[in-house]
Amino acid sequence: MIPLDQILVQIVNGLVNGMILALVASGLTLIFGIMDIVNFAHGDLFMLGAYVGTTAFLTTGNFWIALLVSVLVMALLGAALQITALRPLVGRDPLTTILATFGISLVIQNYALWQYGPVPRKIVEPVTGHFRLFYVEYPWYRIVIALMSAAIIGGLYLFMKYGKHGIWIRATTQDRVMAAAMGIPVPWVHTVVFAIGAAMAAASGVLFGPTVGVNHAMGFDFTLRAFVVVVVGGMGNLGGSILASIFISLLESLATIWVSPAQAVIVSFVALILTLLIRPTGLFVPTPK
Amino acid sequence: MSAVTPTTADDRDLDTRARGGGPSAAYWTGFVVVVGALALSPFVLPEFWQRFATEILIWGLLAMSSDILIGYTGMVSFGHSAFFGLGLYGAAAALLAVRPPNLWLALAAGLVAAAVIAVFVAYFSTRLRDIYFSITTLVFSQIFYVIIFTWTDVTGGENGLTFRQPPFGVPGLFSVPFTRNGLHWFVLAVVTLSYLLLRRITQSPFGMVLQSIRENEPRTRAIGYNVERYKIVAVMLSGLFAGLAGSLYAVQNKFAAPDFVLFLISGETVIFNVMGGMGTLVGPVAGAAFFLLMKEAFSRIFYEYYLIPVGIIFTLMVIFLPQGLLGFLRRRLNQ
Numbered sequence: 001m002i003p004l005d006q007i008l009v010q011i012v013n014g015l016v017n018g019m020i021l022a023l024v025a026s027g028l029t030l031i032f033g034i035m036d037i038v039n040f041a042h043g044d045l046f047m048l049g050a051y052v053g054t055t056a057f058l059t060t061g062n063f064w065i066a067l068l069v070s071v072l073v074m075a076l077l078g079a080a081l082q083i084t085a086l087r088p089l090v091g092r093d094p095l096t097t098i099l100a101t102f103g104i105s106l107v108i109q110n111y112a113l114w115q116y117g118p119v120p121r122k123i124v125e126p127v128t129g130h131f132r133l134f135y136v137e138y139p140w141y142r143i144v145i146a147l148m149s150a151a152i153i154g155g156l157y158l159f160m161k162y163g164k165h166g167i168w169i170r171a172t173t174q175d176r177v178m179a180a181a182m183g184i185p186v187p188w189v190h191t192v193v194f195a196i197g198a199a200m201a202a203a204s205g206v207l208f209g210p211t212v213g214v215n216h217a218m219g220f221d222f223t224l225r226a227f228v229v230v231v232v233g234g235m236g237n238l239g240g241s242i243l244a245s246i247f248i249s250l251l252e253s254l255a256t257i258w259v260s261p262a263q264a265v266i267v268s269f270v271a272l273i274l275t276l277l278i279r280p281t282g283l284f285v286p287t288p289k
Numbered sequence: 290m291s292a293v294t295p296t297t298a299d300d301r302d303l304d305t306r307a308r309g310g311g312p313s314a315a316y317w318t319g320f321v322v323v324v325g326a327l328a329l330s331p332f333v334l335p336e337f338w339q340r341f342a343t344e345i346l347i348w349g350l351l352a353m354s355s356d357i358l359i360g361y362t363g364m365v366s367f368g369h370s371a372f373f374g375l376g377l378y379g380a381a382a383a384l385l386a387v388r389p390p391n392l393w394l395a396l397a398a399g400l401v402a403a404a405v406i407a408v409f410v411a412y413f414s415t416r417l418r419d420i421y422f423s424i425t426t427l428v429f430s431q432i433f434y435v436i437i438f439t440w441t442d443v444t445g446g447e448n449g450l451t452f453r454q455p456p457f458g459v460p461g462l463f464s465v466p467f468t469r470n471g472l473h474w475f476v477l478a479v480v481t482l483s484y485l486l487l488r489r490i491t492q493s494p495f496g497m498v499l500q501s502i503r504e505n506e507p508r509t510r511a512i513g514y515n516v517e518r519y520k521i522v523a524v525m526l527s528g529l530f531a532g533l534a535g536s537l538y539a540v541q542n543k544f545a546a547p548d549f550v551l552f553l554i555s556g557e558t559v560i561f562n563v564m565g566g567m568g569t570l571v572g573p574v575a576g577a578a579f580f581l582l583m584k585e586a587f588s589r590i591f592y593e594y595y596l597i598p599v600g601i602i603f604t605l606m607v608i609f610l611p612q613g614l615l616g617f618l619r620r621r622l623n624q
Contacts, residue, residue: 038420088608094420095365096607099563102556103604110596220552224431227424235421263439269432273413276425280416 002257005134012133014253016142018246019149023204024222025229025241026153027197033236034173034193037086037097041105042201043223048108049074049202050214054121063126067206071199078198082191090190105219112216120213123206145207152203153242156196169193228272234282243284247271327477331470341585343473345578346480347537352561352573353487354530359559360568361491362523363503364418368426369558371410371433372528374550376403376535378437381450381545390455396536403532404525406433411524415517418506427552434550449546452539467540476537483530487570490526499523503568531558560603566613575615 028042039045049070056066085104089096127144130137160166171179172189180186205214212218225248233244248268255264275283327346331339351373358364379402380395387394414425437444444450457471458464467475490496498519501509510516539545548554557580565576583602587595610617 038423085604085608092611095423096611098365098367098420098423099559100604100607102559103600103607106556106596106600106603110594110600114594114597224428228428231421231424260439262435266432266435269428272425272428276413276416276421280421 006257007254009134009136009138010253010257011250012138013142014250015246016146017253018249019146020204020208021222021225021229021249022242022245023149023152023200023207025226025233025245026156026238027200027204028226029230029233029236029238029241030156030200031194031197032230033238034169035086035090035097035190036094037194038094038101039194039197040098040101040223041081041108042101042197042226043219043221044105044108044112045074045078045198045201045219046205046208046222047214047216047219048077048112048205049198050123050205050209050218051112051116051121052202053206053209054116054123054214057123063123063206063210066123067203070202070206074202075195075199079191079195081198082194086194087187087190090187105223109216109219116214116216118216120215122213123209125210141210145211148207149204152200156200157238165189165192225268228268232272232275232283234285237282237285240282240284244282247283324477324481328474331473336469339469339473341581343476343541345574345581346473346476347534347541348557348561348577348581349574350480350483350537351531351534351558352565352577353484353570354527354534355558356562356567356570356573357487357491357499357523357527357530359562360566360570360573361496361503362499362520364415364520364523365423365559366426366524366527367423367552367555367559368410368414368428368430369527369531370550370552370554371406371426371430372403372531373535373538373554373558374430374433374437374547375406376400376532377539377545377549378402378444378450378535379532380536380539381452384452384455384539385450390453391460392455392457392540393460395455395540396533399536399539400529400532403528403535407525407528407532410528411521415520415524427555430550430552430555434547434552437550438547444547445545447547449544449548451544454540454543472541476541479533479537483533484570484574487530491570495519495522500568560599562613563603564606564613566615566617569613569615572613572615576613579614 024042024046028039031037031039031042052073053066053070056069057063060066060069081104085100086097089100125139125141127139127141129140131140132138158166160170168179168184168189169192171182171184172186176186179189229244229248230241232248233240233242248271251267251271252261252264255267327342330342334342351369354372355366355369358366376399380399382402383395383398384390410426410429414422414429417425438446440446454467456464456466457475465471491499498509498514501512501514502516502519506516535549538549560580561576562573563576564579565574566572580599583599584595587598591597606613612620
């Protein structure tokens with residue numbers, strides 16, 4: 001019999017990991033929903049964002065400034081990538097974007113390896129306190145991560161719902177041609193959305209950085225997880241991918257009670273396969289009427 | 290959804306058939322010249338490049354196998370490392386379990402292992418289209434990677450498995466150990482036969498249905514073909530040939546490691562196809578040769594960071610040369 005407190009600790013863990021994953025996945029969903037681009041390099045933007053954060057942290061010594069610098073740098077990089085590599089692909093099959101972003105992912109990953117070396121880098125967490133959670137000393141910082149992620153996602157939601165440019169983005173999602181006819185600069189909306197997605201990936205990378213060492217291979221893991229989440233949540237559905245992130249992370253956390261973390265990943269893969277079998281449109285979307 | 294490559298049907302390999310009659314004499318001359326050159330290469334090349342040529346053939350077979358899906362059916366598989374890796378581990382299991390090691394048994398075991406996995410993957414992944422198919426195949430290959438990586442008792446985990454090379458022979462008649470050249474010729478023979486078989490399959494009515502799925506899936510369904518069943522068979526066939534490539538790799542390298550099941554191999558397979566030209570069978574082999582040569586050249590300049598220039602070139606090719614090297618050459622020649 002598994003003691004209840006162990007289960008509760010894992011549930012808290014799952015919620016915290018779920019919020020980080022939700023931040024990564026909502027960027028991916030945003031980009032897919034608006035441009036039909038499956039961004040294979042999303043996890044690598046997350047990883048590179050974390051690395052930029054480590055550099056900025058070493059220079060400034062302040063975690064929050066590092067977070068801000070990383071977000072800005074990665075937003076610019078995202079915009080540059082979109083203009084150079086993805087804009088020429090508009091109107092082609094979405095599968096070509098998966099190929100192009102795969103190429104970008106190889107470049108980013110190996111650039112990070114070349115620039116920062118194979119030894120993981122650590123960012124010092126800005127909040128060092130702990131509190132007692134049953135049998136473990138639980139770091140406050142992890143709670144801060146979850147709250148920050150929620151705040152960023154909430155900010156995105158408000159921006160999309162009420163901001164003028166957020167409305168432009170939603171208009172472009174609904175009908176690209178009509179949006180252009182109404183005077184919305186559609187190519188630039190695409191660029192900005194990709195930049196926002198990259199910035200969100202960077203923010204999650206920097207926030208997540210202190211809990212593990214930052215290394216060049218961590219991106220792929222998150223790309224894969226974000227893909228699982230986005231399919232389970234229903235592709236292009238922001239609310240669905242947030243719920244799916246929490247659901248998947250809870251499953252994985254609970255699975256670590258019985259198996260090693262490396263094997264716990266399989267649980268989320270199985271969840272994906274079951275979703276595809278039972279409800280291929282996604283678990284967290286309303287049934288179309 | 291249109292095909293991956295924005296080519297018209299008459300731009301492709303099947304044009305020989307469409308023009309009426311069998312394949313042209315020029316085609317068979319080219320075929321004989323290329324196979325002849327590959328067969329004679331061990332006499333000319335120094336040992337390093339000799340081994341390199343054998344490797345290109347094996348990776349070329351893997352590339353061809355995925356072309357059935359990517360180029361002919363329009364399904365981009367990001368999980369071919371699973372089939373390749375299972376072929377590799379299947380052959381390894383046979384070579385370790387049976388004394389003395391038997392070549393044919395190893396190939397058979399590799400094929401069986403890949404086939405079992407292929408049935409499983411095909412059943413689930415073909416329920417989805419486009420990107421969802423890609424993601425599902427990717428996730429499946431990752432499942433097998435995790436299993437192989439963590440099941441240390443059986444697979445040797447991270448350290449992998451080492452075994453002895455089986456001799457070449459016909460049971461009951463003769464058995465001779467592989468020489469360097471002998472192995473090259475054996476691999477060449479298997480790859481050439483696979484090519485001819487795959488070519489026949491893609492030109493058969495079955496292959497035509499696959500291409501029709503690529504061009505217009507709803508219409509193919511409307512005509513009355515059971516699209517799902519065709520897709521399942523396509524994935525299985527593709528997996529089978531990828532498994533064959535894996536077992537050949539086991540025979541050549543006498544080594545199996547989880548790295549060969551890792552996603553990077555699947556990624557490289559896709560790169561081979563895109564670089565060489567999807568939907569041509571020969572293209573992916575050329576792509577494999579091009580990629581491996583580029584990797585070799587860039588490794589000497591950039592060391593382990595060779596994927597930076599390779600990644601840039603790949604991305605540029607996706608944007609500017611969507612038909613790959615072969616499609617590009619063909620268009621230039623036709624001008």
